Amino acid sequence: xxxxxxxxAPAQAQGVNFKSFVSSTxxxxxxxxxxxxxxxxxxxxxxxxxxxISCLDGGHFAGANITRSITIDCxxxxxxxxxxxxxxxxxxxxxxxxxxxxxxxxxxAALFVENCTIRNVNSGVGIRFQPTGLGAQLVVSDTxxxxxxxxxxxxxxxxxxxxxxxAGVVLNRVTFELNTTAMLLDSFSGGIGTVMVDSIVSxxxxxxxxxxxxxxxxxxxxxxxxxxxxxxxxxxxGAGSLVLLDDTTVTGNQTGVSIVAGGAMQSYRNNRIxxxxxxxxxxxxxxxxxxxxx
Numbered sequence: 001x002x003x004x005x006x007x008x009a010p011a012q013a014q015g016v017n018f019k020s021f022v023s024s025t026x027x028x029x030x031x032x033x034x035x036x037x038x039x040x041x042x043x044x045x046x047x048x049x050x051x052x053i054s055c056l057d058g059g060h061f062a063g064a065n066i067t068r069s070i071t072i073d074c075x076x077x078x079x080x081x082x083x084x085x086x087x088x089x090x091x092x093x094x095x096x097x098x099x100x101x102x103x104x105x106x107x108x109a110a111l112f113v114e115n116c117t118i119r120n121v122n123s124g125v126g127i128r129f130q131p132t133g134l135g136a137q138l139v140v141s142d143t144x145x146x147x148x149x150x151x152x153x154x155x156x157x158x159x160x161x162x163x164x165x166x167a168g169v170v171l172n173r174v175t176f177e178l179n180t181t182a183m184l185l186d187s188f189s190g191g192i193g194t195v196m197v198d199s200i201v202s203x204x205x206x207x208x209x210x211x212x213x214x215x216x217x218x219x220x221x222x223x224x225x226x227x228x229x230x231x232x233x234x235x236x237x238g239a240g241s242l243v244l245l246d247d248t249t250v251t252g253n254q255t256g257v258s259i260v261a262g263g264a265m266q267s268y269r270n271n272r273i274x275x276x277x278x279x280x281x282x283x284x285x286x287x288x289x290x291x292x293x294x
Contacts (some may be wrong), residue, residue, distance in 0.1 A: 020047045024059025040064040040072070040081060055079040055098070063101075066093055074098045083121075086111060089133070102148075104128045106162075110137040118156070121148045125158045126179070131165040131190075141172040149180030152206060157183045161190025169194040176201045181210060182229070187240060188214030199224045207231035208253065213240030213263065222246040229253045233276070236263030244286060245271045256280045 020031035020043040028035030031046040036056055041064040043053045049068040055061075058078035067088040073096040083102035086093050091108040095116060102121040105111050105128065118126040126148040129138045138159065145156040156179035161167045169185075169192065176182035182201045185192050196219065201208045208229035211219050217240050225248070226233035233253035236243045239262035246268040250256045256273045257280035259265050267283040269291030285291075 016048055017046055018048050018051045020053050021056055022053060022061055023056040044070060067091065069093065072096065072098065102126060106130055107132045108136065109133065113140045113143055115142045117144045119146045119148065121154065122150045123153050124148065125154055126156045129159045129167060130162055131167055132162045134166050135168060136165060137168050139170045140174050144175045145179065146177045147179065153180060155179060155181040155184045159192055160186040161192065163189045165190040167192045171196040171199050174199040178203050180205050181207045183209045185210065185217055185219060186212045187217035191216040194219045196224055197222045200227065201229065202227040204229040207235065208233040211236050211241045211243055213238030215240050217241045220244045220246065221248050223248065225249045227252050231255065232258040235260065236265045237261050238263055245283065247271065251275045257283060
């Protein structure tokens with residue numbers, strides 16, 4: 001009689017967890033620590049919005065279509081995963097300590113990538129960020145983005161808001177290496193504001209960073225290095241593009257800085273632009289800033 005009066009068990013009895021687990025030896029369907037799943041999609045579907053997925057070992061896993069806010073954290077493992085896609089209004093996704101072979105972000109609110117490696121997306125893009133909503137956020141920190149794209153196609157990071165969308169991008173201690181183009185920022189359908197700090201862009205096969213404008217597209221680079229890139233280390237293209245260089249080294253590139261089609265670039269006069277095949281044009285100072293350097 002007492003049992004009949006007790007409330008029904010909530011979501012846990014339905015196999016839904018606040019924290020789920022994956023393992024290369026997993027075979028469970030409830031994705032608990034004792035019975036982990038073998039795929040991220042299973043773990044995603046078994047986890048409450050706002051919950052977490054953890055890896056129990058360094059396996060290579062299939063990716064997932066992420067449609068709810070979630071944290072994926074594989075601390076202490078060497079786990080890797082095939083591409084994630086992220087979509088869903090208001091969805092916040094945080095990915096930590098994982099090697100990911102591509103992330104595709106569409107109709108969602110924010111993506112945080114921390115201490116990851118994003119690599120080997122042939123003919124594609126490491127992180128494709130194409131939000132449809134206003135103010136979508138991409139924050140990447142302590143991450144390596146390497147060997148993405150092939151031939152003349154692909155990029156390490158591609159940001160291109162869709163009609164009605166806009167993007168805020170923060171890169172902190174990010175290393176780009178051996179990508180076709182390290183980062184391509186296209187604001188043809190929506191505005192972009194980007195800050196890159198303490199980062200390295202090196203050995204790109206086509207270009208380092210390209211800032212293309214249709215609407216506002218501002219990039220502030222601070223205390224970073226652009227080294228040994230084929231093509232342009234940094235290019236500002238189009239009337240809405242503005243690149244601000246602050247305490248940054250640009251050297252060993254085919255072309256150091258490039259300003260085309262009405263783009264703009266300004267310097268805090270504390271940069272080092274030298275020993276490129278062509279250093280590029282002189283850069284005017286940020287208003288109110290003076291000094292002897294480039």
